[in-house]
Amino acid sequence: xxxxxxxxxxxxxxxxxxxxxxxxxxxxxxxxxxxxxxxxxxxxxxxxxxxxxxxxxxxxxxxxxxxxxxxxxxxxxxxxxxxxxxxxxxxxxxxxxxxxxxxxxxxxxxxxxxxxxxxxxxxxxxxxxxxxxxxxxxxxxxxxxxxxxxxxxxxxxxxxxxxxxxxxxxxxxxxxxxxxxxxxxxxxxxxxxxxxxxxxxxxxxxxxxxxxxxxxxxxxxxxxxxxxxxxxxxxxxxxxxxxxxxxxxxxxxxxxxxxxxxxxxxxxxxxxxxxxxxxxxxxxxxxxxxxxxxxxxxxxxxxxxxxxxxxxxxxxxxxxxxxxxxxxxxxxxxxxxxxxxxxxxxxxxxxxxxxxxxxxxxxxxxxxxxxxxxxxxxxxxxxxxxxxxxxxxxxxxxxxxxxxxxxxxxxxxxxxxxxxxxxxxxxxxxxxxxxxxxxxxxxxxxxxxxxxxxxxxxxxxxxxxxxxxxxxxxxxxxxxxxxxxxxxxxxxxxxxxxxxxxxxxxxxxxxxxxxxxxxxxxxxxxxxxxxxxxxxxxxxxxxxxxxxxxxxxxxxxxxxxxxxxxxxxxxxxxxxxxxxxxxxxxxxxxxxxxxxxxxxxxxxxxxxxxxxxxxxxxxxxxxxxxxx
Amino acid sequence: xxxxxxxxxxxxxxxxxxxxxxxxxxxxxxxxxxxxxxxxxxxxxxxxxxxxxxxxxxxxxxxxxxxxxxxxxxxxxxxxxxxxxxxxxxxxxxxxxx
Numbered sequence: 037x038x039x040x041x042x043x044x045x046x047x048x049x050x051x052x053x054x055x056x057x058x059x060x061x062x063x064x065x066x067x068x069x070x071x072x073x074x075x076x077x078x079x080x081x082x083x084x085x086x087x088x089x090x091x092x093x094x095x096x097x098x099x100x101x102x103x104x105x106x107x108x109x110x111x112x113x114x115x116x117x118x119x120x121x122x123x124x125x126x127x128x129x130x131x132x133x134x135x136x137x138x139x140x141x142x143x144x145x146x147x148x149x150x151x152x153x154x155x156x157x158x159x160x161x162x163x164x165x166x167x168x169x170x171x172x173x174x175x176x177x178x179x180x181x182x183x184x185x186x187x188x189x190x191x192x193x194x195x196x197x198x199x200x201x202x203x204x205x206x207x208x209x210x211x212x213x214x215x216x217x218x219x220x221x222x223x224x225x226x227x228x229x230x231x232x233x234x235x236x237x238x239x240x241x242x243x244x245x246x247x248x249x250x251x252x253x254x255x256x257x258x259x260x261x262x263x264x265x266x267x268x269x270x271x272x273x274x275x276x277x278x279x280x281x282x283x284x285x286x287x288x289x290x291x292x293x294x295x296x297x298x299x300x301x302x303x304x305x306x307x308x309x310x311x312x313x314x315x316x317x318x319x320x321x322x323x324x325x326x327x328x329x330x331x332x333x334x335x336x337x338x339x340x341x342x343x344x345x346x347x348x349x350x351x352x353x354x355x356x357x358x359x360x361x362x363x364x365x366x367x368x369x370x371x372x373x374x375x376x377x378x379x380x381x382x383x384x385x386x387x388x389x390x391x392x393x394x395x396x397x398x399x400x401x402x403x404x405x406x407x408x409x410x411x412x413x414x415x416x417x418x419x420x421x422x423x424x425x426x427x428x429x430x431x432x433x434x435x436x437x438x439x440x441x442x443x444x445x446x447x448x449x450x451x452x453x454x455x456x457x458x459x460x461x462x463x464x465x466x467x468x469x470x471x472x473x474x475x476x477x478x479x480x481x482x483x484x485x486x487x488x489x490x491x492x493x494x495x496x497x498x499x500x501x502x503x504x505x506x507x508x509x510x511x512x513x514x515x516x517x518x519x520x521x522x523x524x525x526x527x528x529x530x531x532x533x534x535x536x537x538x539x540x541x542x543x544x545x546x547x548x549x550x551x552x553x554x555x556x557x558x559x560x561x562x563x564x565x566x567x568x569x570x571x572x573x574x575x576x577x578x579x580x581x582x583x584x585x586x587x588x589x590x591x592x593x594x595x596x597x598x599x600x601x602x603x604x605x606x607x608x609x610x611x612x613x614x615x616x617x618x619x620x621x622x623x624x625x626x627x628x629x630x631x632x633x634x635x636x637x638x639x640x641x642x643x644x645x646x647x648x649x650x651x652x653x654x655x656x657x658x659x660x661x662x663x664x
Numbered sequence: 665x666x667x668x669x670x671x672x673x674x675x676x677x678x679x680x681x682x683x684x685x686x687x688x689x690x691x692x693x694x695x696x697x698x699x700x701x702x703x704x705x706x707x708x709x710x711x712x713x714x715x716x717x718x719x720x721x722x723x724x725x726x727x728x729x730x731x732x733x734x735x736x737x738x739x740x741x742x743x744x745x746x747x748x749x750x751x752x753x754x755x756x757x758x759x760x761x762x
Contacts, residue, residue, distance in 0.1 A: 633696070
């Protein structure tokens, strides 16, 4: 660990974010590389912590800020936090390098200082979010990453679609955030502590009863599903694809959306004994992965397809988390790492394709295999990892999840996960087919991106290919930082591998049928009962419509209350009765003000005489009485 | 009440009444200022007549000084009104009425 690591963790990205506009002002061409340097330094600092955690330390540090209310900047670095910090900084670095070329064309219209500044702010906030031990500080950085997400989704601020998508993401995640804050406060009220490790210790030693944790537990789940885009708060992520592609790769695939899963994994030891807590997570994950995988099957927008796929894969993490600490925590973290890598790769590849073709619809692509050779291969690497094909990363991490489901006797979840894996394979193959293989009558102009954009793709591609083999290395990290995790071996694992291979074979057979009978299938999707299913899936199963109805109803109610109460009662009383009455009274008295000085003088004299009489009244009465 | 009835009080009453009459009946602003002066001289005389000792005398000196200030300011207003409107008759200045 470097000296001053804790200071550097915060200082480098945040000072970098503050300095980027300044650098951009004096050296407009250098700001991209300045951001690359900052991201690289952050990555170095985070990487320097690896040996400590490997050797079994859990570095911690507390900066006393306001100890009286428990608000301290506390660091607690264990394998889980370090894993997410590594993903955030290393993928962050690759994405910033990619952006230098990708965003070049936007320099004139949109000042790129804003872009790099927000990306650095995001990386710093994400690292602090996962390394802090204090729930309030966590919430603080949780909001900063949400803010960066909002600002970067609406990066093309003159595009109303992008601005609306940013607003939607902000408002939707806000629902979860509000619940998370309630959960944190209720938990503090019950345990008198914001420190996660302290609370875990208190729960494990039994000094606090978990029977009252149902409310904060539910609030933490709601906070997590808002951030990680799980049903029913998943609607913002597909729309968030209005962001530039590198942002989709970094924030909406690899890092920020994992924050919710991270929160669940982090607080799992606290709530694990709360009844139905794990089951609720599992059900949310299971439902989400199925529904969004079906939506991905019918989507024609390349980036939205990947967004649905992200939600579906995040649901795998939720599902895996529901298997408990021993088997769930590690399989979830492992898939988190693998998914972050291959999904960032897929988004960056999609960015390269969209950049070259000029459209996001897969109907405008097709036959790109020979025109974008390197991008094609890298997309294949990412797609195979996503579909879970041997020997790519997704194969190993999904098998671990299947095996954990079997080991912990969650057979229904196993079936759901396996069926979703089949759907995943299908939509991945469909995407590859539509973009790269489909024959077109007309030619699509496309070419490989420049070397600066290809280098991050290659690095992530190698990661997608090889990360699956580092399962036991990662396990060593986890067991060394006081986590009682195990990987499943033996019979359950072999059943899972068998299931994966069966899924692969079935998937390829169905896909073969799809390619040969595509016209027939398209016709089928427009008739009968299948057409209603098709339109339901392509309309996002009407979640958006439901929310519009709900919000429309709320707005209408609000408008009625406004008209009836605010305008009808309050305004009428204040404006018409009070103010109007005063004006009318003034109009009446106005005639007394003649402006004639002599007339006023008479008034003064009369007044003076009256006052004199009043003063001398006792004397006068005395005088008169005395006279008698 | 009878102890107030002496020559001084009578003169004070006469002066105040003259001043008030002047303020009520005259339209000419110069004449009104003379009225104010007569009024205030009545008040001053009342102080001298009823008060004894240093405090009354000190107050009277202050009143006289303030009188002079009032006259100075009022005259400057009148001069300005005359240069702007060419009249010193209050009836003709009534369009200033708010």
